[in-house]
Amino acid sequence: xxxxEMRRFVLEGLAEDERRAEQGKVPLLVEAEQQGRLSLLRxxxxxxLLLTGGGVAPTEDEALVPFQRKAELLREEVERLAxxxxxxxxxxxxxxxxxxxxxxxxxx
Numbered sequence: 001x002x003x004x005e006m007r008r009f010v011l012e013g014l015a016e017d018e019r020r021a022e023q024g025k026v027p028l029l030v031e032a033e034q035q036g037r038l039s040l041l042r043x044x045x046x047x048x049l050l051l052t053g054g055g056v057a058p059t060e061d062e063a064l065v066p067f068q069r070k071a072e073l074l075r076e077e078v079e080r081l082a083x084x085x086x087x088x089x090x091x092x093x094x095x096x097x098x099x100x101x102x103x104x105x106x107x108x
Contacts, residue, residue: 003084003087005101006084006087006088006091006101006104007078007079007082007087009091009094009097009099009100009101009104010078010082010087010090010091010094011075011078011079012094012097012099013028013029013090013091013093013094013097014029014071014074014075014078016028016094016097017029017030017067017071018068018071021067021068021071027067027071028093028094028096029067029070029071029074029093030067032092032093036054037053037054037092037093038051038052038053038054038089038090038092038093039051039052039054040065040070040074041065042065048073049065049070049073049074049077051074051086051089051090053089074090078090087104088104088105091104092104092105
């Protein structure tokens, strides 16, 4: 499966996460952050997100990014610009979903 399938898989995962949030459930993206599998922090200019593998705690002066804002910014990134390493990292958040491909696992 190629990059477009991975892109579609991640977008479907984000949509599912938004439904989970609307139902009062914890989104899988938030669970992945809480488990230290990835971090989403505000960029220095505050207009975007910085995605990193592993847990990176925000500094005291960095406000947490609300889930809805994360989902919005990630969707924009995935639809337009996301490179393969970014897609791989995001896909691992949803590896329990139907359609996950082991070949998408982030390479270390």
